[in-house]
Amino acid sequence: MKKPATIRDVAREAGVSVAVVSRVLNEGTGPVAPTTRAKVLEVIEDLGYRPRAAARELQQRTTSTIGLVVADLANPFFARLADRVVWEARARGVHVVVLTTQEDPHLEAESIATLIERSVASVIATPAGDNVDKWARLIDLGINVVFVDREIDQLEQIDVVTIRNDVSAEVATAHLIGLGHTRIGFISGPAATSTGRDRVAGFRRAMAAAGLSVDDELVHHIPFRGDNGSDSVGALLSMPEPPTALIVGNTAQVRSALRRIKQSEIHVPEDLSLVVFDDNPWTELVSPPLTVVRQPIEMLAVHSVDLAVGRAKGLLPEHRRRIEVDAEFVRRSSSAPARQSTPTT
Amino acid sequence: MKKPATIRDVAREAGVSVAVVSRVLNEGTGPVAPTTRAKVLEVIEDLGYRPRAAARELQQRTTSTIGLVVADLANPFFARLADRVVWEARARGVHVVVLTTQEDPHLEAESIATLIERSVASVIATPAGDNVDKWARLIDLGINVVFVDREIDQLEQIDVVTIRNDVSAEVATAHLIGLGHTRIGFISGPAATSTGRDRVAGFRRAMAAAGLSVDDELVHHIPFRGDNGSDSVGALLSMPEPPTALIVGNTAQVRSALRRIKQSEIHVPEDLSLVVFDDNPWTELVSPPLTVVRQPIEMLAVHSVDLAVGRAKGLLPEHRRRIEVDAEFVRRSSSAPARQSTPTT
DNA sequence: TCCCTAAGTGGTAACGGTTACACTTTTGTA
DNA sequence: TACAAAAGTGTAACCGTTACCACTTAGGGA
Structure with missing residues (x-):
């Protein structure tokens, strides 16, 4: 348990001044004779x-x-994001302090103070x-x-990196419409989050483009945390006229929603076509493999x-940057043509 | 972009010395009059x-x-571990710098230097x-x-927190033996990691206890990274006399192994009983839901x-601590009695 | 009344780097 | 050969806290 050497120890031992050692340490801050440098090193x-x-x-x-503030590392989306951020940061010689907020504004405020x-x-x-x-x-x-991923409207001066949430939802919706679905749940x-809003916006746009009206009962805004996914699915399936297709655009609630579907009598994709946001390592391991919107997390x-x-x-450059990347639509087996769909006009 | 206030700014503004402000900041380091404290605050x-x-x-x-050095946040095991570590650390007022090594000793060495x-x-x-x-x-x-989770034999002075790997593997093996399986793959x-060794040790012990011999061809030590899980499964299934049960004790390779099984003609659990290490959120969403050894990550x-x-x-206390926690065996549907097992004597 | 103790406060030297500046030595050029 | 510029080095002043110590005042007991 010896105490670590300081720059002065090095200077003394090498017979030079601390300034020289510092210059050796931070290349480019001043001239150092090659022999001196070697000795110091x-x-x-x-x-x-x-x-x-x-x-x-x-x-x-x-x-x-740099600080990384995410809701929750137990969520695979954030975990993979954190993994890449740590990795990319290291490649640039910087370290990452990770703070989690559990989606709690109070903890988030605390994190900001810490940073x-x-x-x-x-x-x-x-x-x-x-x-x-804050x-x-x-x-x-x-x-x-x-x-990243989300943004706050009032803070327009802040850089943002996100996927095109509206377009992604639009594509997913169009896919289902193309399969003949007209009653689609989302x-x-x-609604307080940009992703929560934008995805619904894309959904509505696709529906409108196809001349379909949206039953507001089929659109659920639910929190990221908790088990509301299950409840939402339950509510949707027990409607008098349940949807024939469902898009889960709440990444954190996919598991919860899926569990409820598994517990029910509903078969995917025969009774219900399913598209979920975010491709996980396991989405292709479940039965049936899920049709997903894959977010390019590395990007x-x-x-x-x-x-x-x-x-x-x-x-x-000074001005604020807004980077949008495209999500990839990956069709697997959880989406299929609507049964006895209304004949296409 | 104003520069932040310093302790001297506070002292000046409050009409006291920096020492007093410091004492207010670090309660218990010295007396401060209540009114002064209020003013400073x-x-x-x-x-x-x-x-x-x-x-x-x-x-x-x-x-x-504190530093947290894990292989890879994309691995759910480490991600959940990191999540809890960050959480518990915060509760104790400390922050966490996360470094990933990708299982690469060189990157690990670099991480140590950074810390x-x-x-x-x-x-x-x-x-x-x-x-x-290092x-x-x-x-x-x-x-x-x-x-945590793993250890290094030569470093006996270092604290260790781990699950009882040998016992966990023993329990899993005994479970399969109890179902009538005699040819069990692992x-x-x-072999260079403690978990890799200990789990096999437990496996062998259970087999020995049941009077069964172990075919070394059925025991695979594979790296944590890469796609070796798939290869291992392939090798095991194409043996002249393939195993009727398989334990995947390599947390990181479960997905890879599972994918290969899905691709094959093999049915779980009819043709092959399966037990995997580590319970993930998705282990109960796949078909069939997996029998698992659940590591108490929070613990x-x-x-x-x-x-x-x-x-x-x-x-x-000075002396080194070694904390072992029990893993929980969770039986689901991927393990079943062996088909036409040899009559129980 | 006098002392002694404790409370309350302030001054200032660390902590271990970086960096502006002064200084000496080389080197290059007219 | 003379002189300017560049290379190489050292000194010391920061950066913003904490903590040791000295100092002043208030209170309590003899």
Whole structure:
């Protein structure tokens, strides 16, 4: 349990000043004679010296750390996002502090405070929806914020990386309409979230384009957490005239919804065609394999980290960036032609 | 983009010295008059002051940050572990820097170096198996290390939190034996990892206890990464005398193995009984729902964080702790009696 | 009344880096 | 050969906290 060597130890041992050692450490900050450099590096190796991040940060008033704020790592979508973010960040030499909010605005506010204390350079977040002022304060302090997957309308100055939620939902809906379905249910995220709204918007647009009216009873906005997916499915299936197709656009509720369907007498896709948002490793392992909207998570992560790190280094144009990537529609076996569909005109 | 307030700003504004502000911040470090405290708190609120973590860390030579080193957040096991670790850590007021190694010793070594630079208080890790000296160096520097899920034999001084791998495998095996199976395959992790070894040990013990011999061809040690699960299943199923039951003890390869089984003509459980390690949210959604060994991930996380934080605060006994928790055997429908099993003597 | 103790407060040296600036030595060029 | 520019190095002042110590005041007991 020996205490670690400091830059002064290295300087003394190498017979130079701390300034020289610092210059060796941070290449490009000043000239160092080749022989001196070699000597210093040797001593560094000998002593097992590692510069202390805290000291550097204190002086530079910024960190090589970024914050990642997501709801919940137990959700595969966030987990895979986090995985890629950590990975991409490492490739750029920065570390990631992960904070989870459980979709709770209060915990989110706490996370923001923490990130300020840590004076992180940037934050990548999937905002819960509230805390407008808190997020604003963050950028007010010069901390770059990138929203990924979701966004907050009032914060127009913040970078956003997201999939084209409306188009994705539109494509999924059109697919079902093409199969002859006219009564289509849609389970979405909270109306307070951009994803929750945009997906429903796309859904309605596709329905309208096909000249179909939307029964508002078939559109459910439910929270990300809890077991509401099951309840929604239950409600939809027990309607006098239940839908023949269902889109689950609430990533976090797919499992819950699926469980309820399995428990019921309903057969997929004979009785009910199913399309769900987000492709998981297991969507093709269940029976039947699910037709999904696959979000290109790697792209979301890469762009987020690019923005977060790029802004931190100040090598991005001032104006706010809005990056939208396309989701991929993957047809599997959970969607099929509507039974005894009304003849196509 | 105003620069954040410092402790001196607060002191000036409140008409006191920085020492007093510091004492208000760190309750218990010295007396402060109630009225003074109130005044200081008010100014802190007004200015939106937050102490800078870097400055504090520099002074105290330690952090309220712990490192979490896992292979891969895309793996649900690690993702859920990370989720709970982050959660439990927050409850204790510490943050988590997450680093992923992709099971690559080189990346792991790099992660260790990073954690030294950050002078984290503790590290929770699922070691890949190499880097014995690197881990040793970490504890040499006074950084507490807790291994979770896996361990490294040569590092006996390090705290370990794990499930009883041997017993779990034994129970799973006994379950299949009880169903009349005698040719049982076992796909495990690398022999270089403790989990990979211990589970096979438990398997052999159960077989021996039942007076059954083990065909070594049926025991596969495969890496955590890649698609070897599929290959292993392929090899096992194409044997002249294939096993009638299979235990997949390699958490990361369950999906790959399952996919291969789905692609084949084999029916579960009629042709092949299946037990897999680790209960995922989707194990009960596939057909048939899988019989699993459920690892109590929350327990692993809670104990890990307890150790990591406890050691950091120096309120744990010196000697090394080894915490083993029981896994739960969950019988579902993927395991069934052996067809035309040899009459029970 | 005097002292002693405790409460309350302030001054300031660390902590371990980075960096502006001054200084000396080379090197290049007219 | 002279002189300017560039290369190489060292000194010391920060960065924002904490913690040690010294100091002042108030209160209580003899």
